[in-house]
Amino acid sequence: MTTGSALLLELPKVELHCHLEGSMSSATVKALAARHQPDWSWVWNGDIPEHFSFDDFPDFGRQYLFGLSLLRNADDIATITDDLAASLAQQNVRHVELTTTAYSHIEVGNMAPEEYRDGLDEGRRRAAARGVNIGWVIDIPRDLETPDSQVTIDFLESSRTPDGLIGIGLGGYEVGFPAAPYAEHFARGRALGLHSIPHAGETEGADSVRQAVDDLGAERIGHGVRVLEDPVLVEQLVESGVFCEVCPTSNLLLGVVDTLDEHPLTRMIDAGLNVCLNTDDPGWFDTDLMTELQIGTDLGLRVEDHVRLQRDAVRASFAPADVKRLLAEQLDVFERAHC
Numbered sequence: 001m002t003t004g005s006a007l008l009l010e011l012p013k014v015e016l017h018c019h020l021e022g023s024m025s026s027a028t029v030k031a032l033a034a035r036h037q038p039d040w041s042w043v044w045n046g047d048i049p050e051h052f053s054f055d056d057f058p059d060f061g062r063q064y065l066f067g068l069s070l071l072r073n074a075d076d077i078a079t080i081t082d083d084l085a086a087s088l089a090q091q092n093v094r095h096v097e098l099t100t101t102a103y104s105h106i107e108v109g110n111m112a113p114e115e116y117r118d119g120l121d122e123g124r125r126r127a128a129a130r131g132v133n134i135g136w137v138i139d140i141p142r143d144l145e146t147p148d149s150q151v152t153i154d155f156l157e158s159s160r161t162p163d164g165l166i167g168i169g170l171g172g173y174e175v176g177f178p179a180a181p182y183a184e185h186f187a188r189g190r191a192l193g194l195h196s197i198p199h200a201g202e203t204e205g206a207d208s209v210r211q212a213v214d215d216l217g218a219e220r221i222g223h224g225v226r227v228l229e230d231p232v233l234v235e236q237l238v239e240s241g242v243f244c245e246v247c248p249t250s251n252l253l254l255g256v257v258d259t260l261d262e263h264p265l266t267r268m269i270d271a272g273l274n275v276c277l278n279t280d281d282p283g284w285f286d287t288d289l290m291t292e293l294q295i296g297t298d299l300g301l302r303v304e305d306h307v308r309l310q311r312d313a314v315r316a317s318f319a320p321a322d323v324k325r326l327l328a329e330q331l332d333v334f335e336r337a338h339c
């Protein structure tokens with residue numbers, strides 16, 4: 001069975017690792033720039049480019065910061081959520097777990113927590129009208145928010161959280177910013193009923209994944225691709241069912257792998273790990289879920305493998321039961337027709 005893109009487009013899909021603030025396409029950035037008339041000469045010469053690319057991590061950071069600077073009110077937040085939902089709906093993605101960084105808006109951007117919450121709620125309503133269910137993960141940016149800061153956890157413990165909040169995450173650059181100091185924050189988040197979904201094993205090795213599991217109670221790992229460096233830990237993740245959210249294009253562009261050909265996706269699957277494919281920052285990385293699935297195909301996945309990965313992702317998701325049931329039924333129909 002071939003895995004042509006038309007067939008994969010038809011496949012009902014979920015995405016579990018995507019950052020709202022990383023999802024802004026060039027068209028969205030241009031629309032927000034027209035709204036706010038900022039100076040972008042410190043980021044690009046001339047016009048905002050049609051497609052984003054970057055020379056190195058600082059260059060990426062500059063563009064990302066410029067995107068964040070355009071998010072000033074609830075309507076901006078709702079706009080970028082809806083733009084992403086439109087793209088997801090076109091790709092037949094019916095449930096997405098979107099990470100958003102409250103600290104960037106409330107602390108760095110000085111947005112009132114209620115304004116931020118209202119934007120997320122409105123964006124989620126617009127996405128639902130497109131047939132896309134959103135679950136929010138609010139992450140602590142480890143390279144920005146020090147462990148003694150209470151900004152994110154205070155927001156999570158307030159009465160101003162958005163509808164559809166499912167998890168607490170840990171994002172940002174791992175090197176030099178270990179997970180263990182955030183154990184208390186995660187304990188408090190889990191006490192609120194939130195799921196533990198930290199990034200680990202991306203820019204740091206297997207030890208970082210072990211910390212995420214042991215100290216933060218991780219139920220899923222953002223990335224986790226470097227877990228293969230420790231066969232004992234691989235076995236532990238396989239047995240405990242901790243799931244890895246794999247993002248190949250992100251890994252390539254941020255230098256985790258040198259080429260897509262050597263991406264560890266299929267080695268992770270062969271080792272028995274539960275994984276799914278994701279975009280991470282689709283706007284900035286100029287990718288989408290269909291592109292990531294095609295990369296999976298290029299690495300050797302057959303259509304039945306894609307169906308299995310979607311089933312695993314639905315199971316590992318924190319979608320409401322009715323959304324999970326509908327997706328399982330749609331995957332059954334697809335499998336009967338195409339496998």
Ligand SMILES: [Zn+2]
Binds near residue numbers: 019171
């Ligand atoms: Zn990420």
